[in-house]
Amino acid sequence: MTETTITAQVAAHVASAAAIALPPEVAQKAQLHLLDTLAAIISGTRLKAGRKAMAFIQGQTGPAQSCVPGTPILTTAIDAAFAAAMAAHADETDDSHLGGRFHPGCAVVPAALAVADHRRRSGAELLRAVACGYDIGARATIALGFSGPRSGTHSTHCLGANFGAAAAAGALAGLTPAQAEHLLSYATQQASGIAYWQRDSEHVEKAFDFGGMGARNGVFGALFVASGASGCTGSLTGPFSYLSAFGENPDPEALAAGLGSRFEIMAASIKKWCVGSPIQAALDSVMALIASDGLTAADVVALRAIMPDDRLTIVDNRDMPDVCLQHLLALALVDGELSFASTHDKGRMQDPRVLDLREKITAIPSPELTEARPARQAIIEIDTKDGRHLRHRTFAVLGTPDNPMRPEEVEAKARDLIAPVLGADQTGRLIEAVRDIERLADVRDLRPLLMTDGAA
Template identity: 45%
Template sequence: MNRRDFLGLTAAAATSLSLAPARSFAQGSAAGPEMKALCDYMSAARTRALPAEVAEHAKHHILDTLGSMISGSELPPGLAAQRYIRANAAPGKATIAGTTFTASPVEAALANGVMAHADETDDSHSPSRSHPGCSVIPAALALGEDLGIDGTHFLRAVTLGYDIGTRVVMAMGGADFSYESVLSTHSIAGTFCASAAAACVAGFDAGRMRWVLDYAAQQSSGFIVWRRDIDHIEKGFVFAGMPARNGVTSALLVRSDWNGVDDVFSGADNFFLAYAPKAATGRLVERLGERYEIAGTDIKKWTVGSPIQGPLDAIYAIRSKHSFEADQVRRVTVHLAPSVAAVVDNRDIPDICLQHMVAVMLLDKTASFHAAHDKPRMQDAAILKERAKIDLVRDEDLAKLLPVRVAIVEIELADGSRLSERVTAVRGTPRNPMSREEVIDKARDLIAPVVGRDKAEQLIKSVYEIESVTDIRTLRPFIQRA
């Protein structure tokens, strides 16, 4: 073949390609019924009044997450976030919790997200296997400060975020999908949660909401290799920092007049075909506006890993019925489902080590944030003495009850008496919710040591009176240290 023939063949091929049908690239631009219903709901959220009970739940989760951000600022992931801000971010309109820094909305969402999941303090949503608050609230706060929204707008944006991202993962298969896939439901749900919240903050119409979801889908990522992370820094990024950043980015792209695919959830090459081909897409809008996912999200009473919540509840309950001291205990046997026990069995980090936290509970009669993060205490002689008494049983019968994490604790005392408690609904779950007073007590324990008791009380008051906040930026002095 000579040069002329080659060039002619190349030109013919190019012409053929340019005239060929555009496959699916220009097809399917109209939104399907689920996307239309979802985005109509999202676009109306800013002006839709919340039921009083739902608003109360939202305030609990806002306060709990702000407490997680502020306390997390002093933990290794929070310090890592601050190093990133110092090195890479210019001052901006958005607050970095527990510091004196400010940054752009994207950078602030990233840093505050990492702080919010700097450990196991933040909330969790069992049906979607996700931690919504640590991505939703940093995203809504960062963009809300940038745009100067009021407290009611912020409250509704946060509530919407919980509704959207969790439903995306539930449509994918929820807990079953999580257990079968190497993809991280925490980052997928978090990205859609944060994107919906940020889009509500920006006040988009239904058409722009579709594009926000499109850019959220393109950024949804993360996989469960985070389980190898021993310092919680990568985990803080995957669960919270990255999704919060992604959400603000999605909203800012669309706010800058970027367009996108009108329905990333249906048609050729869509999100669910890529990630979960057996998805039940109807779950995206199932009881939307009736069932608020923020009301179905757990708040942890104890600032430790989720599998340890039940055992600590059990010991607390046993002690409330039969007082005893640690030196009276001969043996403590904890039963958990095998997959649950594996997460917390003799870990090197105090707040996700069941044996250590049970020993702390025996000695302290409670489990404070400080105690759950006192790593040197793991080598304390008194702790090691109690820890030697603890047996963790991987109970196959309890595996049959998953995703409900049932815990059974049996305590044998030196006098031969045996005490036991079975926990089927951990305190802070929807079946056994914490009171406002309990949420506030936890928040004080998280916030006051960092910013001071006066600021902690002012922040608590502001959150529970959020409807009277005319500019969300007025919270900054209560979130930052002096």
């Protein structure tokens, strides 16, 4: 395949994606990621990034094209996608894709949902567009050939979201292959993002970088091209292209390799714990020791958390509760469990019992765990007052492709996040509707289940 045809091949895939049935196992995985992201959106509307986004779009004007889940708001498709994406990554609840180094759901699902609602597409088409977004978003970052998490000039979390959302929106906007190629040109021009988001202590700009920016850009590009706007061809490869601007060791073939047969949503992870991804394995290990040895906070003399050295800095003694390794390990031992509410309670960071236990925790960076596969392993070692030396190594984190969560586990997580906003009855009906999403004739029929205050 020549480089000049790669963009055209990606565009053709985007243009046809909504019409092509997914294999059953891919459709089920996509349905779970759809539900998981809806839960992140709805719960995130009550967090700071979500609240700021809702307040902003309510000051804008425009036709009521799409709904914002978890609110009574009807607004333009662009604003609905932006606000829902901000809420989806208002914390660390949403999914991730390790190979693509981005969080696909928080940008892809809001973009797809907004356009599907606006254009009254079917549930099956929505699901296919979501899968398409994961496919294109992951390939867009993998093709850059970054040698390490911090080797690129731009953040993969922003770039993957940008192209994933554009592809998902484009798949539902009724574009021809030529128009989809023009959409990719707009996606290339809007590609941005630098990794100083790691300094964000309020998770507002980070929500924009990971979700809101990509969803907004993708829906804008898809609807602008669908309205008749033209763009350039061949934007992804060659001179003056996406890969030439952003790539470290670019691999043009990776942009289109396996499209239609290798589905990147199968490589995506759903989090058991609503906390930063590098902490998942450590929590799995602590909870395993609580279950197997009856461990409590009172038993602990010393705790050593051995972590991959390339990820530890992201979660080491952070000032936000849901991304602080030491706080969450101490909290889990003090409470014997973790919930969405407890992991987001900043006041618990001053709990004397939690602070006392944090003094006994040492985080140890490990080059060996950075290289270990499956990735993101962790080891917890605990010395107890009665002389025991406990150790647990999590090899495959719960929720990853190597240890996937069962559908009932994903639904239980969703219920915990959604019910405080929508109520138990509406939450149950929404979960049932998403479970049966492929039979839904019109995505707009979800509005009464997604929105608050009986709006529809």
